[in-house]
Amino acid sequence: MAIINHRLTAEQYEQNFSDIHPPFETHNAALVDANRCLFCYDAPCTKSCPTSINIPKFIKQITTDNIKGSAHTIFSSNIFGGGCSKVCPVEKLCEGACVYNLMEEEAIPIAKLQRYSTEKAIAQKWKLFERKPSIGKKVAIVGAGPAGLSCAHVLSREGIDVTVYEKESKGGGLMTYGIAAYKVTPQFCEEEVNYITSLGGIDIKYNQALGEQVTLDELRQNYDAVYLGFGVGLARQLEIPGENMEGVVDALQFIYNIRSKQYKEIPVGDKVAVIGLGMTAIDAATQAKRLGAKEVTIVYRRTEAEKPCTDVELDIAKLDGCNLLWLASPKEVIGKEGKVSQLVCSVMSLGEPDASGRRSPIDTGNTLTLEVDMVIKAAGQIPFEQLVTTHQINNNKGRVTIDSNCATNMEGVFAGGDCVNGGKEVVDAVQAGKDGAAAILEYLATNNTN
Template structure:
């Protein structure tokens, strides 16, 4: 039965509290920072898409130079505070820490990064000064990580930036697409405010490309345009019963969870989640934390091919979510227009596909799950129709670029998920930096 307001206010608060609590004292941060070996040619720097000088910022914490530490982080990644909460550090910086080779716990880089960056935000330290205006104007479409990162670099160089954002708040995926126990809406707003506090960045909300503004208009009004619209269309399952009441796509479900009161969010008793990426994990764990009795994740490959990290999967398992491996949705059966059962095909692994992972092959066997809610998290697709309408050269909706960011339209640049098809927040931040560098070169700044 899909209902809401299943838990008490205290239970909701506990279930959606910060999953990675920060260091509570300066001494605790200093003790962890002093474990760092400050490697020469540090592997952690190489594995960070934004190339944060990690040993340097940690060394600055050991000398109690927290302001300097925050500057070291922000100069490479202006969303360093948010990334410290959502980055899959186990496969990036912390995963490459030399302590792993010694079978010891890696340096808690994310927690140390959070310590410095949150201090900067809490004290509103202005660590960058904006150069005098150079008279150039740039429009950015999308106030997500790529757009904000690009805007900050441009503004530092004295370029005036106007961001057109389709939602009512900035932050993009951080604000609308990530589990609430990782980042709160309040934190996301504070991060956007902190980034724009440098000045020279004006965000116009509720302005969508293709609806409220067009590329043609913007290229006429501005010296350059940067597109950072992300991805957002949920991939369909293309199976019978997909239109029944109780079938949700994970993107919309998490969006509503981020914009509604927890007690207003409907959730089933028995929920099936299709897919095993980060979004699937977020949907599954949040359904459980909203009061679902049983949550089953259905994944068509095995543990070895899973797209999520071990850490993410462990969160779901600790919350009591089950995983059906080698299973693919075949049909959703309903009663009176509502979901009642999910029929799945048993799969086996065949030859590797284009992604390098072994392809799932239908064995002909099926099994049935009794469910009253199905959440689809089988991936996201680019905004194909939109980019085609605006005349952008693309590959199945992914905007085609040269030099990492130059599109086929004069004065128009692009980056982030709308180009790469969907990666991590930290990759989008780097894409924004690359875009800004190319735009400044183009403007002759």
């Protein structure tokens, strides 16, 4: 067993990481599904969308060949509507709420139709919004992810001059660096960011990390308001013996490398164990398999009934040939000459429900051992607690604390997205950015600072 790169041919990599949900090939193909929509009054699909996209309206616009109008309807509610059409867990949101499900018929492919309109807009650089003249107000945003850029777009449309400080060399946040490459490509993420900023009035300063190249005090002094949208990103550690051994990697870093390098450059083991069963764990497991791992086992301490990922995501892992080990929790990593060779797991049983409503795993005292040469940790993400405490921002175990107006304890400083909620969907971050922008506009109007 060995952790090596360049396991596959260029053709195999291309095939393995090609679009998992291909778009409509023709307008007529889109029309077939668009014309199935019942255009429900008080539509449940719209209600289930965190950004409240008027779904029946944009689908109706497709049926009347008004693709620009359709894209405008989508982007008016969700400026990341293109990316969200590729990565949203629509089975538990809009498509899951489609009334066709009650008829035991296939739901309208809302995401695919949304992708049809938004991809055309982005590819053809349709100018769907006009920015109001600058009113002389400046806002700083920390983080060029979905929350930050959603906030920036709303503010800029109202004539606010926005400067975004981003620690990475590219914008997009989780969309660019934290999602499986077969769902959305880095190239599309870059095009989407460029489309959002093409409105004007949004200046992104890259390689500028809060607490390193720039401080919150500096931002407060130089801008009329500040919005914090820096997300989460620290991997939760397993706290077990052998965790720091060669061959044990964080899922976030593993996915980051896949997103920022060529596939052939990413090393992967023969036999890989992935700890956890959230979306990040699924993305890590499936991509390890697609990089050429011979065997991938997902280790989860509960049963399938308690899984945090969706059925659709789990099916992807199963179709890719990933094994699932239920009721097992990592106990120790064993190695030879400092390199991983085995993962010892405690055999669990389920007790009473915990605070999340899921039954709690209980150690039975028995163990089992997996022969592995690579362990990928995907046991969750934790907030940047040191960052927020250093800047004297009120928080709850690292999560930034805000009031009903998205305001922190610091005058003129607002926050939203994953750095507040601890990590939700991209679409939730987009809505948080909109809420933050509305709060900032109200604040600027009330305070009328010079």
